[in-house]
Amino acid sequence: MPKPLRIQLALWSALLVVLLAGCSPTSAGAGGQGSKPKVLTTFTVLADIARNVGGQYVAVESLTKVGAEIHGYEPTPGDVRRAADAALILDNGLNLESWFAQFVERVEVPHVVVSDGVEVMDIASDAYAGKPNPHAWMSPLNVKIYVDNIVAAFSQLDPDHAEAFAANGRAYQAQLQTVHDKLLAELSALPEAKRALVTCEGAFSYLARDAGLTERYIWPVNAEQQATPQQIAAVIDDVRTAQVPAVFCESTVSDKPMRQVVAATGAAFGGVLYVDSLSEADGPVPTYLDLLRYDTDLIIKGLTGGEQ
Known part of the structure; x- marks a missing residue:
């Protein structure tokens, strides 16, 4: 591991110890009584999808900002602070967030890979040949699977609103199907x-x-x-x-x-x-x-x- 990265990870770890020491089990971000659970996603597309499922019952934030290049993103100590009081982190998986495994190891917060269950396509050329293509969300049909995974994760996080999450998920999936059908008709x-x-x-x-x-x-x-x-x-x-x-x-x-x-x-x-x-x-x-x-x-x- 390059020396600068080791130093950065050590700083994250030290910062996280301080942050977690100051967080109580009933903090607002962790979903304490009378508060919305805070859910962090790795990029803005996932945040929007998750908000459509969570509705008024979940506070969703994107770890990366609008316009950020997600593949080679370098998390900051500020990202660690934001993650420390989250109740759940959603990531795409499929090697999209190459930095995420090291990041999540240093944050004691559960995470869910929203692409689980997608029929994966492999990259066909160059050094990445044979590895999964991470951009599964560019298919509205795949995102219907993302939605199922998010509904299940939110229902476990907040069982009292499981029916609302399921209803939100079905409504959003209907919109995804409409977009897919229109896309197919126009491109055909x-x-x-x-x-x-x-x-x-x-x-x-x-x-x-x-x-x-x-x-x-x-x-x-x-x-x-x-x-x-x-x-x-x-x-x-x-x-x-x-x-x-x-x-x-x-x-x-x-x-x-x-x-x-x-x-x-x-x-x-x-x-x-x-x-x-x-x-x-x-x-x-x-x-x-x-x-x-x-x-x-x-x-x-x-x-x-x-x-x-």
Whole structure:
């Protein structure tokens, strides 16, 4: 383990001892009498999904802020303070939060992996080949499974409101199904030659599977070292060969590598897609359902040249 990381983890541990010593069993964050249990999620998308299940009975917060890059996030002592008085932590799993295992070891708070039960797709290329693709939430059908897991976790956390959690979950799952059905209907109108989704990160495997799209990307998972010349050259060849009309990039990374693809191929830059983070409340994707609708509309407009 690198020395700076050892030092940082030691600081977390020391801070946590102090924090836990000062926390009583009936603290408000831990769900004491007359208070809402505090639930912490690893990123903003999960927080929004969890709020739809928890409703008025659970206080949900995201550990990471809007716009944060979740894969390589580095937790801070402030994150430890927030986690110390939480009653539950929800994480995506599937190696999305590479930092989470060390973090949760130092926080004596139960956690639930919300992707449990999803039919996992493996990453198909590069150094990550054979490992699970973590972006399962980009399929509304998968998120119905997330919701079941959150309902079960919240019901165990607060049994008195289990029926409300179940009802909230069913209502939200109906909305997810509606979005999925609309997504499928709109994308099905694309001709076969245009059914290729090219993005910076390989974050759309589950959506592409559900919608019958061919997925191409520059890198499979966001990492410190991104967009090698070989990766860019490979995507340029794919875009030229398939005559892909538009390419895209994600909101949490630089679009410079994809701009190189655009310059070399003449494909249009279709715009910025949201995956790992929601926007601020006044932005284009303040909720997860908004994210799905926004991305779908942008993809269709890009691949059809604006003619739907």
